[in-house]
Amino acid sequence: MSEHQHSSAGIDRIRVLIADDHPAVRAGLAAVILAENDLLVAGQADTGEQAIALYREHRPDVVLMDLRMPVLGGVEATQRITAEFPDARILALTSYQGDADVRRALDAGARGYLLKHMLMTEVIAAVRAVAHGEWVIPPAVAASLARHNERDRLTTRELEVLGLMAKGLSNKEIALAIGRTDETVKIHLKSVFAKLKVATRTEAVRVALGRGLVHVE
Amino acid sequence: MSEHQHSSAGIDRIRVLIADDHPAVRAGLAAVILAENDLLVAGQADTGEQAIALYREHRPDVVLMDLRMPVLGGVEATQRITAEFPDARILALTSYQGDADVRRALDAGARGYLLKHMLMTEVIAAVRAVAHGEWVIPPAVAASLARHNERDRLTTRELEVLGLMAKGLSNKEIALAIGRTDETVKIHLKSVFAKLKVATRTEAVRVALGRGLVHVE
């Protein structure tokens, strides 16, 4: 863990890369990190692409990665960084505990998951924990992961259809979009409804948005 | 503007109250305000209720008010503060430029509207401007306000029906909820669809969410 001793006075401080598209959030995290004498801000990115570039450049010990960023999302950025640097320690950071976001972030190689309404002391503690090789999953998030374990996971096809449906497309339009019959689309949606335990498309959109299965705009 | 000279060295600094439920955002705004020698943090709230309480207690010159907060939303808090203190200078602060949010915040008495992806220098400039009695509306937001000016504004009844529909209720369930016939509900929805320029409920939910007419959670 002491293979990079860059500039600055602090020896072996934990170097943290911040990736978030909100300047206020970046400033807040940076300020808190700055105030800790064992932490250091290694860089700040406002897109997933920049996060990757800065990771390559600085090789930080920990990355605080917002999942919703323009140009390239946090999940994709996490994926590419861990693909290139398997030892990367990335903490996913987001506003809400959507199931899908958590799962995808962890699948992409994130070492933990933080919610933005968590106290800064908790964030700092999580950064230290991850830097020391631990995993960080908030109890609420872990419980949510356990609840929707396997049976109710959607297939890629179902996710695709759900996404198009959430955009407001009719069954026929979805069928046209994926090059299948509308009967097939109906079957997929039927299955989606069963797994999400809903009966109408509107409810499905709500649940999907709540779990982060689809995203607005 | 010099009727309150609290503690601290700075004479006649602009005292700013921060209201946001994300600790990182509060820390970021506080850090930036702290760094300016003509600004001062008068207090920090993480709910609308606390914002009101702190406003009464400290009478800040400017309030940075997040619109999405638990317990009591920013719009309601703005409304109550301006009702009690007509001279209050409140800057609405939110992540996305939903039409309805802007309009409601301004109707509630906000003196301006800031987006969270704006640079901190812009936020600081806006705080100074509002403290000096100016109004602050970003060009993108102003354009959006102009576009959906009058004709397409929904009536309260339509908003109510739209909200219930977005929750996944069927026409009959909505009718039951508001104590009307489902035929009436259909008419309201028909009108809503026309104003939102959509054809299905799913699309309507998307547009409504995008414009902030209804909220997830």
Next chain:
DNA sequence: GTGCCTCTCCCCCGAATGGGGAATTGCTAG
């Protein structure tokens, strides 16, 4: 291989949806 899952397509059918027109109450802004 034999199962299990996924994806695909088909049929039927009742319920819900969305669009057309028409009309009655109130309230309010000019």
Next chain:
DNA sequence: CTAGCAATTCCCCATTCGGGGGAGAGGCAC
């Protein structure tokens, strides 16, 4: 006062949606 608008109710009708069952092709695991 009058015109306009919001809100309400009703009609008809074509389309869409959602649930039921059945069934075949391909992939993967045990």
